[in-house]
Amino acid sequence: MAIQKSEAIVLKTSDFRETSLVVNLFTKDFGKLGGLIKGIRLTPQRYGGMPLIFSRSSIVFYQNPKRDLSLVTQCDAQEQFLPIREDLEKTAYANYFLELLDTVTQDYDKNERLFELTVDALRALCHTRESWRIARIFEIRLLNFSGFKPRLDSCVNCQKEIVQEARLKTGGQGRFSSILGGILCERCFGHDKNAQATLKGTLASIEYIEKSDWSKALRLKIAPDIAAELVTILNSFLDIHLDKEIKSRKFLH
Numbered sequence: 001m002a003i004q005k006s007e008a009i010v011l012k013t014s015d016f017r018e019t020s021l022v023v024n025l026f027t028k029d030f031g032k033l034g035g036l037i038k039g040i041r042l043t044p045q046r047y048g049g050m051p052l053i054f055s056r057s058s059i060v061f062y063q064n065p066k067r068d069l070s071l072v073t074q075c076d077a078q079e080q081f082l083p084i085r086e087d088l089e090k091t092a093y094a095n096y097f098l099e100l101l102d103t104v105t106q107d108y109d110k111n112e113r114l115f116e117l118t119v120d121a122l123r124a125l126c127h128t129r130e131s132w133r134i135a136r137i138f139e140i141r142l143l144n145f146s147g148f149k150p151r152l153d154s155c156v157n158c159q160k161e162i163v164q165e166a167r168l169k170t171g172g173q174g175r176f177s178s179i180l181g182g183i184l185c186e187r188c189f190g191h192d193k194n195a196q197a198t199l200k201g202t203l204a205s206i207e208y209i210e211k212s213d214w215s216k217a218l219r220l221k222i223a224p225d226i227a228a229e230l231v232t233i234l235n236s237f238l239d240i241h242l243d244k245e246i247k248s249r250k251f252l253h
Contacts, residue, residue, distance in 0.1 A: 006030055007078070008059045009118055010051045011098050015041065023051055023072065025059065026101055026118070031109040035061055035072035048076040054094045055080045056119055079119075083126040092251040093131045097121055097138055099248045100238075104146040113145040120214045132227065135252070137217050139234045140209045148241055149210065151182030152203055160185045176203070178236035202229045 011032075012024040019042040023035045037047060044050045051057060060074035084090040101118055105111065121138045125131060143149045154161045155174075162174045162185055174183040175195035183203075184195050205226055209217045222230070238246065 002063050003060065004030065004063050005058070005060050007115070008057050008075075009098070009101075009115065009122075010053050010055050010057060011102050013051060013053060018042075021051070022069065023075070024102070025057075026105065026115060027059070028112055028115040029110060030063075031111060032102070032105045032107050033061075034069045034107075035059070035075075036069040037072045037075060040075075047074065051075045052077065052080055052085075054084070054098055054122060056122075079123075081122050081126055084122065089131055089252075090125050092248065093125060093135055094122060096135065096246070096248040096252060099246055100139070100142055100242075103242050103244055103246065104142060104148060111145060114142065117141050117145060117214070124218060132231075133218075133222060136222065136227065136230050136234065137209050137214075137220075139238070140206055141214075141217070143237075144210045150176070150206075150237060152207060154183070155185035155188055156180045156182035157184055157188040157191050160187075176233060178233065179240055181237070181241060196233075198233070199226055199229050202226050202233070205230065 006027040006029040008025040008027040010023060011026055014022045016022045016036060019039045021037045021040050023037060024032070025035055026032050037051070040047050040050065055077045056079040058074070058076045058078055059072055062071040062073070064070060081094070084094050097118060101114060105114065117138065121134055124134045128134060150156075156177060157180060162183055174185060175189060175197050176182070177184050177192040177195035179194070180192055184192060189195060201223070205220065205222060208220060212220075235249070
């Protein structure tokens with residue numbers, strides 16, 4: 001067994017037998033993995049305390065490809081994001097972020113950008129009253145970094161390029177199809193009769209958040225009507241393309 005070190009976000013924890021704990025982790029260097037911490041419930045001080053969900057920790061573990069669980073020998077919390085834990089709404093959003101992260105990733109599929117995105121989102125939650133804004137930015141960037149992003153630059157059906165001016169006009173030459181995963185050009189509307197024309201600025205907001213760094217994305221002003229449309233589009237897109245109910249969403253305001 002090879003000994004490994006990494007930073008990790010704690011996704012889930014569950015008791016194992018009388019003294020141990022199973023942890024689901026998303027690591028910076030190895031992607032998602034399951035770990036077993038032996039005896040931590042009996043002597044948590046040996047590990048620097050009990051690992052808390054959505055904390056950022058420094059871990060040491062023995063990687064064994066033949067087993068589902070790696071043996072974790074060290075799990076020291078570096079950030080516990082206490083302001084989130086003290087606020088019910090922020091806690092609900094943090095749990096939503098982790099469930100999305102868990103859903104779009106596979107075991108041992110390294111994705112450092114997703115790791116950094118989640119840490120950035122948790123940090124931002126600690127210092128904002130607009131949790132919904134962090135959620136929209138997180139959703140868009142998570143889809144981009146995980147390969148699930150919608151196609152916005154060309155028709156998702158015929159691949160015809162759709163110029164920016166046309167696809168940003170309500171009722172223009174492009175409509176957004178959640179089920180097909182992107183923009184439809186005018187001649188392909190029949191492939192999804194439920195495809196919707198979007199408000200001017202909604203698709204531009206998605207593209208800006210995809211292409212900007214985190215700090216610039218946070219400064220983007222999102223008008224209430226665009227924010228409402230982003231919720232509708234992103235929720236529909238996530239439901240269809242993740243093929244899984246995101247249970248934590250029902251607790252969001």
